[in-house]
Each structure stands twice: as C-alpha cells, then as structure tokens.
Amino acid sequence: MSAVAPRRPSATARALAAVALLAAVAGTARAQAVSAIDDAGRRVNLAAPAQRVAALAPNLVEQLYAIGAGQRIVATSEHADHPEAARRVPRVAVAGSIDLERLVAAKPDLVVVWGGGTSQAQQAALARLGLPVYVAEAATLDAVASSMERLGVLTAAPDAAAAAARYRADLATLRQRHAGTAPVRVFYQAWPAPLITLGGRHVISEAIALCGGRNVFAALEPLAPTVSPEAVLAADPQLIVAAEPHARPTGALDAWRRYPQIAAVRSGALVTLDADRLTRAGPRLPEEVGRLCTAIAAARPVP
Numbered sequence: 001m002s003a004v005a006p007r008r009p010s011a012t013a014r015a016l017a018a019v020a021l022l023a024a025v026a027g028t029a030r031a032q033a034v035s036a037i038d039d040a041g042r043r044v045n046l047a048a049p050a051q052r053v054a055a056l057a058p059n060l061v062e063q064l065y066a067i068g069a070g071q072r073i074v075a076t077s078e079h080a081d082h083p084e085a086a087r088r089v090p091r092v093a094v095a096g097s098i099d100l101e102r103l104v105a106a107k108p109d110l111v112v113v114w115g116g117g118t119s120q121a122q123q124a125a126l127a128r129l130g131l132p133v134y135v136a137e138a139a140t141l142d143a144v145a146s147s148m149e150r151l152g153v154l155t156a157a158p159d160a161a162a163a164a165a166r167y168r169a170d171l172a173t174l175r176q177r178h179a180g181t182a183p184v185r186v187f188y189q190a191w192p193a194p195l196i197t198l199g200g201r202h203v204i205s206e207a208i209a210l211c212g213g214r215n216v217f218a219a220l221e222p223l224a225p226t227v228s229p230e231a232v233l234a235a236d237p238q239l240i241v242a243a244e245p246h247a248r249p250t251g252a253l254d255a256w257r258r259y260p261q262i263a264a265v266r267s268g269a270l271v272t273l274d275a276d277r278l279t280r281a282g283p284r285l286p287e288e289v290g291r292l293c294t295a296i297a298a299a300r301p302v303p
Contacts, residue, residue: 036150039115039143040135049156050110050132054103056093057114060136060151061086062282063144064112067152068159075106082276082284098122104129110154112136138281141171141206141289148283163283170286174210174293181212182303184296187237187264188215192252194226203281211293212300213239233259239299240264241292243275269299 035045054075055061061080064070070085077093080086092102096117103111103126111126115137126133134154138144145164152160186208190196198204200218208215216235217227240262242252249272259265273295277288 034153034156036134036153038135038150039137039139039147042135044110044132044134044154046110046132046154050108050154052106052108052110053155054092054106054108054111054131055080056098056112057117057136058082058086058276059138059280059282060112060114061089062280062284063136063148063151063163064155064157066159066163066283067148067155067157068163069151069155069157072155074108075103098126100125100129103131110134112151136281138203139201141203141210141285142168144281144283144285147281167283167286171210171289174286174290178210178212178293178297181297182300183212183214184239184300185216185235185237185263186213186239186241186296186299187217187232187235189240189242189253190224192255195229195232196224197227199223199225204278207278207289207292208296210289211296213292213296229259232256233262236261236263238263238267238301239269239271239296241271241273241295243273243278245275247272247274264299267299269295271295 033045033047034049035043037043051072052074053064053069053072055064055073056077058077058080061073061076062082064073065083065086073089075092076086076089078091080089090106092099092106108131111131112134113123115135123133123135136147138147145167148164149160188198188204188208190198197217198215199220199222200215202223205215205218216237217225240253240256244250253270253272256262256265256270264270273291274288277284
C-alpha cells in the first residue's frame with residue numbers, strides 16, 4: 001500500500017500563518033524594554049513602551065500629541081487645552097495639587113511631570129505608589145526637542161524624530177535670520193504687582209537673545225526676580241513685553257504709559273504675546289518666539 005503524500009497548506013492557511021507571525025513579531029517589539037534619562041538626571045526604565053500616560057502639565061500634553069502619543073494620555077492637569085482633544089482628558093491635577101486617588105484609578109504606566117510645577121514631596125509620593133515618574137524641565141530652547149525625543153523613546157511614538165527635527169529647524173531659521181543684528185533693549189514683564197521680570201537663566205531670556213534683543217535684567221541670578229519701576233526707568237528699554245492667554249492685552253502694560261521718558265513708551269513698543277505658546281516649553285514655542293523676534297525687529301531704531 002503506497003504512502004499518502006502530506007497535503008500542502010492552502011494559500012489561505014499560509015497567509016493566516018504569515019499574519020500571525022507578523023503579529024507575534026510586532027507584539028514582541030512592543031514588549032521590548034525602553035529607557036530614558038529625564039531632566040532630573042534619573043533613568044526611567046519601562047518593561048515596555050508606555051500605553052497609558054499621565055501628563056501633568058500642559059506643555060507635556062502638547063509634546064506628547066506632537067510626537068504621536070496623545071491618544072495614550074489618560075490623565076492630565078488643569079489648563080491642558082491644546083490640541084482640542086486634550087480638553088477631553090480627565091483632570092487629576094489642579095492648582096499645584098495632585099489627586100493621587102484619581103491618578104491611580106487612571107492606571108498609568110508612566111507619569112510625566114513638570115519639574116518646576118511638581119514639588120519633591122509630590123514626586124516622592126508618586127514614587128511610593130510604584131509609578132514610573134519622568135521629570136521634564138526644559139532649561140533651554142533646544143531642550144524641548146530633546147524632551148520630545150526622550151518621550152518618544154518611552155512611548156515608542158512614531159512622530160518623535162520628525163517633531164524634534166521640525167522644532168530644531170524652526171529655531172535654526174530664526175537664529176540665522178536675526179544673527180548679527182543690532183541689539184534692542186527688552187524688558188519682559190512677567191507680573192505687574194509686585195513687578196516681576198525674568199533673569200538671564202530663563203528660557204525666555206534666551207529667546208530674547210536669539211531674536212537680537214538684550215534682556216535688560218539678564219544679569220540678575222533668580223529666574224523670576226522682583227524689580228522696581230525705577231530700575232526699569234534706568235534701564236530705558238526699547239521694547240516692553242508681556243504675555244497673556246491668546247495674546248489678549250489685559251491692561252497690564254498700561255501703567256508704563258505715564259513714563260514717556262522710556263524709549264519703548266515714546267515709540268509705542270508695548271507688546272503682548274501669547275502666554276500659552278511662549279511660556280509653555282512645547283512644540284508651538286518657536287512660532288511665538290518668531291513673533292517676539294518680529295516685535296524686537298520693529299523696535300530696532302533705523303540707522
């Protein structure tokens with residue numbers, strides 16, 4: 001009796017097997033451990049790319065959406081309003097406090113916090129809950145691109161490299177456009193009463209310099225020092241800048257109009273920029289820095 005030859009799998013069976021193999025490979029890739037060093041200098045290790053992220057600052061929400069990981073945000077903080085989809089994410093952090101019970105209920109596998117807005121005690125409380133915590137604190141303009149790249153590693157986000165490259169290219173264009181221009185004296189008013197400005201170590205001071213401006217209080221060490229009106233008069237800025245939500249003037253700069261001896265007042269160079277774009281270390285920052293550069297260029301005296 002002759003042996004029966006084994007039946008070859010059908011084309012459909014072979015196709016299904018190939019799909020299953022690809023799915024298994026993809027699943028293995030998703031499960032690969034990832035690691036990145038945060039801005040506090042700590043290494044954050046995850047057994048697999050994060051799928052459920054708690055982003056507890058508006059700028060971090062913007063970064064995650066920019067790199068293609070916005071759909072993974074399961075909890076956030078107040079004022080996280082861009083893009084529009086971010087408005088629908090549950091809030092677990094309000095006015096500097098974190099609702100730990102609601103945060104845990106969201107089941108994040110990664111918590112991303114802004115270092116300047118999250119106390120050491122809060123960070124320690126998150127660590128005690130066994131939650132991986134990534135601390136973001138962009139101290140320079142370029143650090144935002146690095147932050148997006150590292151968040152891209154921790155989430156395996158598809159657009160991280162492109163978002164970072166686009167951000168760097170936009171800044172490079174501004175640097176090249178305004179390099180070598182005559183310096184313009186700039187006073188940045190962070191708060192009207194008490195009168196608060198920004199020192200030379202602040203990112204916005206770096207932005208002023210990139211645009212060919214000179215922060216008149218760059219020599220002050222604190223990030224946000226208090227100054228006197230007399231000190232501003234002595235500095236004689238050629239441009240006075242404030243930032244408000246959506247760039248809508250609130251009258252915060254009106255008090256300077258009674259000092260016509262200030263160059264900026266004489267020329268009408270009192271400018272309000274968009275606070276959400278300028279003060280959030282996120283992907284929209286270069287766009288608002290461009291508007292700052294335009295204001296500085298307009299205040300520059302014609303030779």
